[in-house]
Amino acid sequence: MRFATYKRTASAGRNKFDLASIRAIPLRAVAIDLGFGLTAGGTGRCRLPGHDDRNPSFSIRSATNRFTCYACGENGDVIDLVMKMRDISFVDACEWLTDRHLGGASVRPEMGRRPAGRAAAAKRASSVSAKAEHAVAPDHEAFEWLLLDSKLSSSGYDYLASRGFSAETIAHFRVGQIGDRGKAMRKAVARFGLERLRRCGLVCDGKFGDRFVFPAGYLLFPFIIDGNVAYLQARRPDSGTQWRWLCPNSLLPPVFNRSALTDGTATISICEGVTDVVSAHELGMPAIGLVGANARLEDATLDLLRGRNVAIFGDRDAAGSRFARHLVDRLAEIGVTAIPKRLPPGADDLNDHLRRVRGLLV
Template sequence: MADLWRGKPVRDNRDVERVKDASDIVRVIGEVVSLKPNGREFRCLCPFHDDHNPSMYVVPGKQIFNCFVCGAAGDVLSFVMKFHKMEFREALEYLAERAGIALTPMRAAASDQPAGPTRADLLKACAMGTEFFRGLLNHPEHGKAARAVIERRGITPAMVSQFLLGAAADRWDGLALTQRKQNLPAEPFFEAGLFKKRESDGSAYDAFRNRLIFPIQDQIGRVVAFGARRINDEDEPKYLNSPETRLFNKSATLYALNHAARSIQVERTALITEGYTDAIACHQGGFTNAVATLGTALTREHVSVLRRMCDRVVLLFDGDEAGQRAADRAAEVFFAEPLDVAICTLSRFTDAKDPDELLKRGGGAETFRRALAGASDLLDYRFARLRERLADAGMAALSKGIDEEIARLVDLGLKDVPPLRQRLIVKKLASLAGVDESVILRAIPAGRRAPGPNGGASGVTAEAELPLIQSEMLDAREWLLGCVLCDGTLWGVLGEVDRDRVAGGAYRWPVLQRVAEAVREMADDGEAPTANALAQRVEDESVRSAAFGLMSRVDVETGRGERLRGFFEQCLRTARLDQASVEVKSASTGVNPDEAALAAVRLLQESRRTLGADRRVLPRPV
């Protein structure tokens, strides 16, 4: 069990309860996922698996969330930890700051101190780097060249402040000297990509020199990386980004999403641009639902983020060959997703090469609106490109081109898209090829969609046991454990034999065995072993999710209150009878089966007599 525990808590448990009481789970989750009312609950696409039909429920009355497909479950702290990849203490401090709660300072035991930099250390290094670069931007000498670039780009002071723009001086030791003067550890700066090591002596020097700095923030506004644009045209490369770290995955990060998320949810549409300055220009021009990729093509991770927030995506690509290739890649990434995707080619409406240039012109915003309104459906765009390639093709080349396109679309999930959309795609292909739709339908091979990147079907999670806890029929002992997780005082109702029954012996799912062990240890420590309390002490995410998932199953059956107590007593009776039945079967194979069996039968009869009501059927899975 030692591997489960967080170690000595850094905060008073009363702080934890205060923070949770002050944090509305609907608001916290609703900031990153689009929630839809469903009676007294809310439903949404689960952000923890490849969800296409809303399977996660948020229950404001109990302040919990639960996905009935992948098994992810928990309270507001659990969600913040899992979604934002935070440690417990980091999530608690984040929610406390949101709620305006001052936490009681407590020092961790020496044994709890990590050997290397923590995520919190990296965040502090990024925050210090941000302030350092922002200060340099305002420096009369060191920020002069960067300010000239900003002025030339027409970026307003408000945007400079909102996006935390800064400058790196034309020297290699500015930030490194500041770090040493403040006697701060250098390791977090190296890991965050702010420092590099000299080959000669291993000393630190600045990773960014003579550049305009664009801090990259995560969805809740913390700086996790940096983008840097050259000031002098002779410097290479033009753009320089932080390396990927524990904080930063560029394939899953969208620049400006922390500023755009609310507008994206309200408008149900996201604008995707190709760079920092384009995204900033859009926000400055009033198009506050704009984000940008970070020097990489759109990925499935980007799509996963977007589909939880909106119904439509507009891609802003250049009309050149590189932009067309990017559009082709985007069409493949978005193909099987439940999103309407359009591509906006500005060259159809203006000679401006990008949104940044267009929105700086007089009347540019109106032209931009027209361009967005005239955006083409992404599949129409893809098929138009295909039509151009096959325009002068002979019969054999045309047939081969259509067959290759069909094969590619099948690989991308054609057979998994909704029937109506599949029919529309077939109709477009038939029109392109000049044949009847039935010909295209016959050309689509039978078979299933290719497996996901982990080798299984898309959306299968690593924690394979968690969905089973949500869907399989539970036995009496599993229901008992769930009752205790709902109301920790029920542990005190159990006798020692019953406690051993709940916390001892193997469960069919090992993760529940670990939950039961945690419950026993918490009770032995004098703490009510509820799911909420367990989540504060247990490090393993799957154990926390299993506990909340089991608690949610009981919630659905009982609604707590008096019904919980009655349900608990019913499960206790059934668990005792189950145990007696097991002893009867075991006795029949013993050394003296007749005598042992008779004793076990007496035990069974006594259990039925003393426990009263006949055994009742336990609830089936919801």
């Protein structure tokens, strides 16, 4: 069987891992690594599979190093969180945590000594994001190739049309769609090799060996920076709520639709997420988007906002209000006045509004 050669070395038993050190890895660092956006107090929207959290219900107790979601009721330690988020076994979760947060001490001893305990684990975990960014980096060529190889099907097109997006808008954002997952992975591996796909986050450790991060049928939204595909975000092609958005493993998203800032537009909108940016474009408003845990604006983007009128569209919820407040403050620091916009009555986000305008929601 062809995939057999892609498998990593077999998982060993529990005694291979330093469970005390693993359980001492700060839950906050692990949650952020898994894509949670958290406040300084350790709360945020729950991103556990099956829970589409509109209000922040997820909370970390640093005293016990455990998490609880007050909406879906899930709770546990770092190992539980990784098992649930990545849909992997206890052993695989321990291996993943050791690899990423303990410097791979128990699986690759030559890479560093085993941490002594909680303090060492915390020290290593604090450098995790820097380490992850070194390990995984955007691969413009591989992303561009995948996008070109992933043609939008009629079902994907129909779904986008149901969200109120025109053919022009769909073409403008170069939306693609994964066909068969296994076939896409085999073609990509044949073209770029497995290691290169791992280094750009398109392949990660799955339950049954190497896994292509984008499932069959998912829509692909490219993030284009200076003409290069710098990131890909994938969305379920239907209204199901489980695994709605998927992205390359360990890669932080840049700003979405940054090319909206390269022309002389006087007024620019900043939205929460990809769908609202596409909706804003459809409504005739040039917009950029900040995605997920990355509600930060890089310096290059901040520079491009100077001298413009900035409107902010956050979702109609507490997290949306925080998103707007944070941006107003950040932009004020560089002398840009940003105005938080109120969504029209009955619309929870810009896409709601667009669909009402188009008569797709009643």
